[in-house]
Amino acid sequence: MSSPGAHRSDEPVDVPDQLRAARQTIDNIDAALVHMLAERFRCTQQVGHLKADLGLPPSDPEREQRQVARLRTLAQEAGLDPVFAEKFLGFIVEEVIRHHEDIAARRPGTAASR
Numbered sequence: 001m002s003s004p005g006a007h008r009s010d011e012p013v014d015v016p017d018q019l020r021a022a023r024q025t026i027d028n029i030d031a032a033l034v035h036m037l038a039e040r041f042r043c044t045q046q047v048g049h050l051k052a053d054l055g056l057p058p059s060d061p062e063r064e065q066r067q068v069a070r071l072r073t074l075a076q077e078a079g080l081d082p083v084f085a086e087k088f089l090g091f092i093v094e095e096v097i098r099h100h101e102d103i104a105a106r107r108p109g110t111a112a113s114r
């Protein structure tokens with residue numbers, strides 16, 4: 001019997017060991033990314049409800065500017081392309097804002113909730 005995790009069932013048997021190992025690492029990182037994104041969206045859903053409660057707008061461009069500046073620095077330090085880091089954050093935040101807008105629109109008294 002092979003050790004647990006030694007072979008991935010969806011990998012062809014003739015894949016060289018080094019490539020198989022690298023793909024295992026990639027799969028683990030992708031899984032971590034999915035879990036982290038799920039947690040981030042769970043948190044931003046709460047923020048969306050809070051903002052709707054407080055009557056705050058879905059987007060906060062000044063906050064986004066601070067996030068971009070911070071992430072670009074982190075990316076540079078980590079050897080990641082800062083342009084990519086900025087695009088990645090922008091892609092996520094765009095989706096978050098859409099969720100915030102949906103939450104606000106479903107509030108009682110708004111046109112979308114009637």
Ligand SMILES: O=C(O)C(=O)C[C@]1(C(=O)O)C=C[C@@H](O)C=C1
Nearest residue numbers: 044047059060061063064093096
């Ligand atoms: O911090 C907020 O106010 C949020 O709504 C969260 C968040 C984000 O996803 O990081 C999303 C939209 C805002 O424009 C800024 C940041």
